Amino acid sequence: MESIFETLLTSEEIPEELKERMGEHVRIQHVKKGDLLQSPGALNPGGFFVRKGLLRCYVLDEKGKEHIYMFAPAGWAIGDVEAQAFEKPSSFYVDALEDSEIIVAIEGMHNNYFESLSNEAFPGEMMRLMRRVGVLQRRVIMLMSATAKKRYDAFLKTYPDIVQRVPQKMIASYLGITPEALSKIRKEMVSK
Amino acid sequence: MESIFETLLTSEEIPEELKERMGEHVRIQHVKKGDLLQSPGALNPGGFFVRKGLLRCYVLDEKGKEHIYMFAPAGWAIGDVEAQAFEKPSSFYVDALEDSEIIVAIEGMHNNYFESLSNEAFPGEMMRLMRRVGVLQRRVIMLMSATAKKRYDAFLKTYPDIVQRVPQKMIASYLGITPEALSKIRKEMVSK
Numbered sequence: 001m002e003s004i005f006e007t008l009l010t011s012e013e014i015p016e017e018l019k020e021r022m023g024e025h026v027r028i029q030h031v032k033k034g035d036l037l038q039s040p041g042a043l044n045p046g047g048f049f050v051r052k053g054l055l056r057c058y059v060l061d062e063k064g065k066e067h068i069y070m071f072a073p074a075g076w077a078i079g080d081v082e083a084q085a086f087e088k089p090s091s092f093y094v095d096a097l098e099d100s101e102i103i104v105a106i107e108g109m110h111n112n113y114f115e116s117l118s119n120e121a122f123p124g125e126m127m128r129l130m131r132r133v134g135v136l137q138r139r140v141i142m143l144m145s146a147t148a149k150k151r152y153d154a155f156l157k158t159y160p161d162i163v164q165r166v167p168q169k170m171i172a173s174y175l176g177i178t179p180e181a182l183s184k185i186r187k188e189m190v191s192k
Numbered sequence: 193m194e195s196i197f198e199t200l201l202t203s204e205e206i207p208e209e210l211k212e213r214m215g216e217h218v219r220i221q222h223v224k225k226g227d228l229l230q231s232p233g234a235l236n237p238g239g240f241f242v243r244k245g246l247l248r249c250y251v252l253d254e255k256g257k258e259h260i261y262m263f264a265p266a267g268w269a270i271g272d273v274e275a276q277a278f279e280k281p282s283s284f285y286v287d288a289l290e291d292s293e294i295i296v297a298i299e300g301m302h303n304n305y306f307e308s309l310s311n312e313a314f315p316g317e318m319m320r321l322m323r324r325v326g327v328l329q330r331r332v333i334m335l336m337s338a339t340a341k342k343r344y345d346a347f348l349k350t351y352p353d354i355v356q357r358v359p360q361k362m363i364a365s366y367l368g369i370t371p372e373a374l375s376k377i378r379k380e381m382v383s384k
Binding site: 054056058066067068069070071073081097098129130132133136137139140143144159161162165166170173174176 | 246248250258259260261262263265273289290321322324325328329331332335336351353354357358362365366368
């Protein structure tokens with residue numbers, strides 16, 4: 001079973017069928033160590049498939065500290081799935097840690113891509129999986145780089161209806177903080 | 193665009209087409225507050241689609257402390273995607289926080305499900321997305337509940353080829369620990 005992914009990583013050239021599906025939105029590129037390929041705020045960001053070399057993506061927190069979300073050696077791909085699935089601007093940086101040969105799938109590519117992948121019987125299923133990846137990406141990035149207060153805000157946004165139905169200690173467990181820390185955050189929110 | 197997901201959540205009965213695809217592997221069930229629906233070690237675990245009520249899933253760490261991976265109110269689903277995508281035993285508990293009406297998709301269901309969803313032109317793509325969800329699930333669970341040493345072990349397993357190619361401070365950033373803590377872990381591993 002060869003996936004698009006494997007095809008992109010192993011073919012000498014981009015296969016005709018993919019070119020037809022994605023038009024000019026996919027191309028082979030050589031990048032140098034240190035090259036910055038994507039920054040936060042990019043609209044409709046694409047993805048990077050690594051054929052040789054090494055990419056990484058990372059976020060900066062409020063204090064400017066770097067948190068690495070993932071590395072992508074040969075055979076891996078990096079893409080801001082949250083941005084793609086929810087049509088938001090990108091939230092992370094992508095750069096090259098080594099001289100690399102990559103396939104760049106630029107903006108617009110993923111619309112064609114996901115539409116072409118959808119199964120006719122259940123057209124929404126692929127997008128649902130993408131959203132799941134996007135939500136998990138946000139969770140990892142927030143666990144790494146966001147304050148407890150911001151994580152609580154994200155919890156309220158993700159689960160607007162359950163805050164009154166779940167014991168405080170469970171919400172604290174989900175956030176990765178102590179019930180005392182959660183209690184403090186809630187008091188500060190009320191007093192504002 | 194209605195997905196399988198939406199269909200399962202909103203239909204009075206399970207649609208005939210789904211029944212045909214999944215045989216006896218999917219059924220409506222009513223569960224009580226406190227019911228345990230899945231435990232770590234379950235082979236070939238299925239998924240739970242919540243129509244009414246509230247489920248959660250959690251892991252226990254080495255000290256027996258609870259870490260909640262996610263909640264699932266009405267409209268959500270819980271499944272151990274890592275276990276499904278990599279054919280591993282399940283790693284978490286699922287229980288009901290309220291009396292709930294759910295769709296249980298039991299073992300074997302997802303094989304039929306994912307095969308039926310695959311696009312004929314690119315049959316591996318759906319499974320690739322599932323593996324991505326599975327890897328992210330593992331990352332979230334480890335960030336919440338695993339020691340730094342275990343997270344480093346997982347890093348070495350995930351990226352066996354890059355440990356010599358990446359500065360130590362970047363590996364520490366990926367793990368969410370200080371470079372000093374990583375240095376200590378590495379020394380302890382060498383001295384064993």
